[in-house]
Amino acid sequence: CPGERNESEKRASKGLKTLLRSRSWFDNPDNAELTALYIERLMNYGLSFDELQSGRPVIGIAQTGSDIAPCNRHHIVLAQRVKEGIRDAGGIAFEFPIHPIQETCKRPTASLDRNLQYLSLVEILYGYPLDGCVLTTGCDKTTPAQLMAAATVDIPAIALNSGPMLNGWYQGERSGSGTALWKARELHAAGDIGYREFLKIVGSSGPSTGHCNTMGTALTMNTLAEALGMCLPGSAAIPAPYRDRQEMAYLTGRRIVEMVLEDLKPSGIMTRGAFENAIVVNSAIGGSTNAPIHLNAIARHMGVKLDNDDWENIGYEIPLLVNLQPAGKYLAEEYYRAGGLQAVVAELAGKGLIRETITANGRSLRENCLGSVSADRDVIAAYDAPLKESAGFLNFKGNIFDSAIMKTSGLTPEFRRTYLENPADPMAFEGDAVVFDGPEDYASRIDDPALNVTTSSILFMRGVGPVGFPGAAEVVNMRAPVHLLRSGITALPCIGDGRQSGTSGSPSILNASPEAATGGNLALIQTGDRIRIDVGLRTVNLMVSDIELHRRRAALEAAGGYPIPPSQTPWQEIQRNLVSELSEGMVLTPAVKYQRVHET
Numbered sequence: 268c269p270g271e272r273n274e275s276e277k278r279a280s281k282g283l284k285t286l287l288r289s290r291s292w293f294d295n296p297d298n299a300e301l302t303a304l305y306i307e308r309l310m311n312y313g314l315s316f317d318e319l320q321s322g323r324p325v326i327g328i329a330q331t332g333s334d335i336a337p338c339n340r341h342h343i344v345l346a347q348r349v350k351e352g353i354r355d356a357g358g359i360a361f362e363f364p365i366h367p368i369q370e371t372c373k374r375p376t377a378s379l380d381r382n383l384q385y386l387s388l389v390e391i392l393y394g395y396p397l398d399g400c401v402l403t404t405g406c407d408k409t410t411p412a413q414l415m416a417a418a419t420v421d422i423p424a425i426a427l428n429s430g431p432m433l434n435g436w437y438q439g440e441r442s443g444s445g446t447a448l449w450k451a452r453e454l455h456a457a458g459d460i461g462y463r464e465f466l467k468i469v470g471s472s473g474p475s476t477g478h479c480n481t482m483g484t485a486l487t488m489n490t491l492a493e494a495l496g497m498c499l500p501g502s503a504a505i506p507a508p509y510r511d512r513q514e515m516a517y518l519t520g521r522r523i524v525e526m527v528l529e530d531l532k533p534s535g536i537m538t539r540g541a542f543e544n545a546i547v548v549n550s551a552i553g554g555s556t557n558a559p560i561h562l563n564a565i566a567r568h569m570g571v572k573l574d575n576d577d578w579e580n581i582g583y584e585i586p587l588l589v590n591l592q593p594a595g596k597y598l599a600e601e602y603y604r605a606g607g608l609q610a611v612v613a614e615l616a617g618k619g620l621i622r623e624t625i626t627a628n629g630r631s632l633r634e635n636c637l638g639s640v641s642a643d644r645d646v647i648a649a650y651d652a653p654l655k656e657s658a659g660f661l662n663f664k665g666n667i668f669d670s671a672i673m674k675t676s677g678l679t680p681e682f683r684r685t686y687l688e689n690p691a692d693p694m695a696f697e698g699d700a701v702v703f704d705g706p707e708d709y710a711s712r713i714d715d716p717a718l719n720v721t722t723s724s725i726l727f728m729r730g731v732g733p734v735g736f737p738g739a740a741e742v743v744n745m746r747a748p749v750h751l752l753r754s755g756i757t758a759l760p761c762i763g764d765g766r767q768s769g770t771s772g773s774p775s776i777l778n779a780s781p782e783a784a785t786g787g788n789l790a791l792i793q794t795g796d797r798i799r800i801d802v803g804l805r806t807v808n809l810m811v812s813d814i815e816l817h818r819r820r821a822a823l824e825a826a827g828g829y830p831i832p833p834s835q836t837p838w839q840e841i842q843r844n845l846v847s848e849l850s851e852g853m854v855l856t857p858a859v860k861y862q863r864v865h866e867t
């Protein structure tokens with residue numbers, strides 16, 4: 268643009284030595300032929316020589332929204348405001364699609380596709396003339412997938428959430444994403460409601476554009492993206508239809524151009540301290556059990572050491588402050604009005620629990636939240652008057668697995684009384700295993716009287732990890748059989764090598780690693796085995812002798828190992844061959860060694 272100062276000159280005047288990486292595509296006299304080819308094709312829809320050679324930062328907008336990805340579809344509208352922000356700040360916007368992910372529709376499970384979206388975005392960020400990128404986050408896996416890619420490539424990147432849906436309502440009660448389903452499936456199974464009403468209740472929980480309105484995986488991961496510093500302060504919780512979200516889209520577009528000029532990259536933001544802040548925040552918000560999987564994955568791609576012991580050591584003693592379903596009562600609109608993440612961080616920072624880390628706006632997380640106060644103490648409680656003390660995750664070990672987590676904010680007093688508290692040892696519980704091999708096996712047998720499920724049963728779900736399912740199914744939170752539901756028992760202890768929905772508050776012991784399909788001892792448990800869970804010691808043990816375990820292992824191996832169903836698509840097979848355990852983030856193992864690839 269004539270008269271405008273060249274952006275490269277601006278960088279130089281700020282002492283920035285590196286040229287914008289897009290210059291090597293668009294203005295490279297040493298390779299005129301290629302430069303001409305790049306420019307020629309990008310001019311064909313109206314861009315000018317001046318624009319492409321002005322030295323303006325070229326900003327990608329990774330578009331995750333489409334008709335088959337409704338949680339993120341609002342980004343089609345928001346992208347327009349992002350582009351206006353980019354243009355006003357002196358950049359050029361290139362919007363491009365990446366592999367879509369829709370949590371509820373994708374078979375066999377959306378989490379199979381997290382690593383596929385990651386791979387597709389890495390290739391685009393590395394292979395095209397982009398100086399920075401806006402990541403359009405929202406539905407569960409779309410947030411970690413894009414943060415993982417930003418970590419691998421390490422060019423300036425900023426996340427923008429599509430935003431949660433408005434509150435759902437049914438017969439005067441709040442109807443939340445997922446939570447309405449878990450409640451309605453009990454009523455439906457017990458015969459209290461019919462098929463049509465079941466569908467109507469669940470449908471009422473999705474009243475507008477946006478992602479899940481509970482503190483499920485979507486709102487959790489976007490809140491953690493803000494806690495990590497990867498989006499503008501105050502942006503994660505704005506409901507999708509609010510005008511504030513369009514304004515935030517514009518500001519995000521403006522800010523990414525500045526981040527490029529400042530050379531503020533993911534490696535400068537997603538430090539060990541930032542991950543520790545995210546763990547602390549996750550406990551305070553009652554975040555999803557998928558958070559450790561995804562955060563551990565982002566950290567591995569960033570080259571930051573993080574594991575499930577960190578989740579317990581840093582996060583367990585943090586109290587629950589946010590009264591949102593599934594751990595509490597309210598939904599995202601109330602959370603936003605009460606102050607969202609900033610009010611939560613202000614409480615935590617007041618106790619010295621927030622580390623000084625730089626965020627996308629160049630200031631620290633703590634600074635961004637200074638002075639924020641909850642506008643509704645029933646929704647965001649004060650640190651000294653929490654909804655629950657010690658609400659983080661516990662990391663269990665034992666002779667069945669090396670790591671499996673429990674979300675303690677889902678441990679209700681009733682559950683503790685029924686299953687854990689006995690005068691001899693208030694933190695320990697023994698029960699008899701009832702074992703299911705996958706969701707079909709569970710669905711066909713859970714109500715079979717011959718199974719003899721009682722209140723001292725422990726339900727096991729195996730064969731549903733990253734390799735077994737494949738992609739790791741959200742099926743560990745199993746409902747009790749109908750005869751127990753009728754007597755008021757809704758939750759039994761559940762253990763498994765799969766995941767559970769972030770909208771489930773179930774106190775399962777899940778994400779067990781290694782999974783049955785890769786040689787974990789979960790494969791050796793038999794229905795009727797005695798199991799001891801010791802919450803105090805963080806152990807789960809199968810009470811059979813080592814000799815017996817050895818015998819069962821030999822028999823399993825002689826039979827060809829734990830059965831794994833065949834892959835249905837090429838990607839299922841490729842991922843199965845490369846994927847790590849849930850405790851390690853379910854990452855593609857060969858991908859972890861690629862870091863800061865923009866420099867290669």
Ligand code: FES
Nearest residue numbers: 338406478479485
């Ligand atoms: Fe997409 Fe919950 S299903 S956010």
Ligand code: MG
Nearest residue numbers: 370741768769
């Ligand atoms: Mg889910």
